[in-house]
Amino acid sequence: MTLLEAVLRAVAALAAFLVLPLLVGQAEHKVMAHMQGRLGPMYAGGFHGWAQLVADGVKFLQKEDITPRAADRWVFRLAPAVALVPYLVALATVPVHPGVAAVDVPGSLVLVLAATSVGALGTLMAGWSSANKYSLIGGLRAAAQLVSYELPIVLALASIALAGGSLSLVVLADRWTPLWLLWQLPGAVVFLVAAVAELQRPPFDMPVADAELVMGAWTEYTGLRFAFFLLSEYAGIVVMSLLFSVLWLGGWHGPLPDALGWLWTLLKGFAVALVVIWVRVAWPRLREDQLQRLAWLWLVPLALLQLLLTGAGVVLGW
Amino acid sequence: MTALDTAFAASAVLAVLGGLFAVTTRHVVHAALWLVVALLGVAGSLLVLGAELVALVLVLVYVGAVVVLVLFALMLTRAPIGPDRAHAVGPWRAVGAALLGLATAGLLASVLVPLADGTVRRSDVATTQVAGQLFGTWVWPFELLSLLLLAALVGALAVARGSRDAAGPEATS
Numbered sequence: 001m002t003l004l005e006a007v008l009r010a011v012a013a014l015a016a017f018l019v020l021p022l023l024v025g026q027a028e029h030k031v032m033a034h035m036q037g038r039l040g041p042m043y044a045g046g047f048h049g050w051a052q053l054v055a056d057g058v059k060f061l062q063k064e065d066i067t068p069r070a071a072d073r074w075v076f077r078l079a080p081a082v083a084l085v086p087y088l089v090a091l092a093t094v095p096v097h098p099g100v101a102a103v104d105v106p107g108s109l110v111l112v113l114a115a116t117s118v119g120a121l122g123t124l125m126a127g128w129s130s131a132n133k134y135s136l137i138g139g140l141r142a143a144a145q146l147v148s149y150e151l152p153i154v155l156a157l158a159s160i161a162l163a164g165g166s167l168s169l170v171v172l173a174d175r176w177t178p179l180w181l182l183w184q185l186p187g188a189v190v191f192l193v194a195a196v197a198e199l200q201r202p203p204f205d206m207p208v209a210d211a212e213l214v215m216g217a218w219t220e221y222t223g224l225r226f227a228f229f230l231l232s233e234y235a236g237i238v239v240m241s242l243l244f245s246v247l248w249l250g251g252w253h254g255p256l257p258d259a260l261g262w263l264w265t266l267l268k269g270f271a272v273a274l275v276v277i278w279v280r281v282a283w284p285r286l287r288e289d290q291l292q293r294l295a296w297l298w299l300v301p302l303a304l305l306q307l308l309l310t311g312a313g314v315v316l317g318w
Numbered sequence: 319m320t321a322l323d324t325a326f327a328a329s330a331v332l333a334v335l336g337g338l339f340a341v342t343t344r345h346v347v348h349a350a351l352w353l354v355v356a357l358l359g360v361a362g363s364l365l366v367l368g369a370e371l372v373a374l375v376l377v378l379v380y381v382g383a384v385v386v387l388v389l390f391a392l393m394l395t396r397a398p399i400g401p402d403r404a405h406a407v408g409p410w411r412a413v414g415a416a417l418l419g420l421a422t423a424g425l426l427a428s429v430l431v432p433l434a435d436g437t438v439r440r441s442d443v444a445t446t447q448v449a450g451q452l453f454g455t456w457v458w459p460f461e462l463l464s465l466l467l468l469a470a471l472v473g474a475l476a477v478a479r480g481s482r483d484a485a486g487p488e489a490t491s
Contacts, residue, residue: 110374117382143390
């Protein structure tokens with residue numbers, strides 16, 4: 001790989017990282033509004049408020065960046081970066097077209113998992129370093145939730161890796177057949193539920209429950225650092241949706257000619273992101289004990305069952 | 319010095335510095351966070367050495383789960399912002415710990431430095447080879463280890479719930 005190619009790949013990954021979360025964010029504004037019988041933002045930019053998130057970004061830029069006096073300065077300031085950067089790494093490894101990923105490594109599945117698990121540290125650092133009881137409780141709840149839901153995600157992805165016989169996302173998507181839609185269905189459900197919980201999105205937003213904890217671990221953040229936390233949430237939706245579309249929905253497999261594979265991947269990913277938004281509108285927040293019960297009594301056994309099914313399928317040569 | 323050597327040296331320095339700060343800092347949460355830096359340094363070294371899977375699993379399990387659990391436990395009990403003077407140790411224990419650390423480092427160096435003349439070749443170990451060894455040759459020790467972990471888990475549960483006789487009537491429900 002020449003230097004030019006490396007720079008081009010990095011720039012492409014960065015561009016996707018900056019554009020796709022904004023698209024999902026804008027879609028959330030409008031889709032959620034229409035599901036609730038509202039219009040959503042209508043003024044910024046003229047046509048149906050398309051520039052609302054750009055305006056939000058400008059607003060965040062102008063706000064003062066405050067570090068509370070009692071806070072642990074360095075940890076407090078570093079936390080948004082720790083939350084954001086791992087998702088950039090994860091997004092760079094997700095393939096969108098046959099053989100096309102910004103970073104193509106043999107173990108990209110494990111790399112995505114490792115990167116997203118590091119991102120969780122950002123929330124904990126923010127919760128502890130803010131010197132605020134709401135932040136601390138938010139951080140505690142986030143930690144409990146992330147530990148519980150990491151396991152179903154790993155098990156569901158292990159089942160896919162077993163079915164495809166590889167740890168590379170590119171190879172796994174290539175070996176996908178429509179049969180997987182049925183065969184890997186329990187794992188798909190487990191992954192989707194656990195991914196929404198991992199992102200701490202409603203109905204799994206106990207760590208940021210705004211009626212109880214103000215904004216959870218992000219309570220003390222202002223301006224650009226707060227925006228980085230928001231961006232990391234939407235980047236997380238993008239990463240999880242693309243991962244789901246590549247692994248469970250076949251990525252670039254579709255009826256159109258092969259040259260349009262990237263379009264299929266993005267369309268499927270966007271559809272999954274819409275489901276994530278829909279789930280937010282449709283369900284009320286789960287209580288902390290219900291959260292843990294769902295993870296340990298439903299998702300983990302279901303994922304283990306899926307693993308058993310996949311193992312049987314691989315051994316029998318389905 | 320090749321690019322790989324430079325990358326290895328950088329990761330190793332990161333790991334050593336992270337480890338040093340983790341044991342010398344007076345802030346208990348900072349110690350856990352420096353541990354993350356040290357673990358990432360070790361993972362980087364493993365990555366350079368070609369053990370990709372081990373490096374990534376190290377990050378996934380130790381940074382993603384173990385350090386998160388450590389932080390959870392710290393936040394659940396007592397993790398003050400600012401230095402923790404209550405658990406400061408006397409000078410003798412500090413000197414003793416430093417000596418022990420230096421002795422271990424010296425022992426490791428005396429074994430490893432003679433190997434640094436290039437006689438040991440760096441070999442790429444594919445994930446399939448690791449899997450073949452782990453689930454073929456070493457499958458029984460592996461299963462025994464997981465059984466041990468399961469027993470520890472059940473034991474922890476038993477200890478946490480307490481015995482019915484020892485606890486009062488309110489604990490039996």
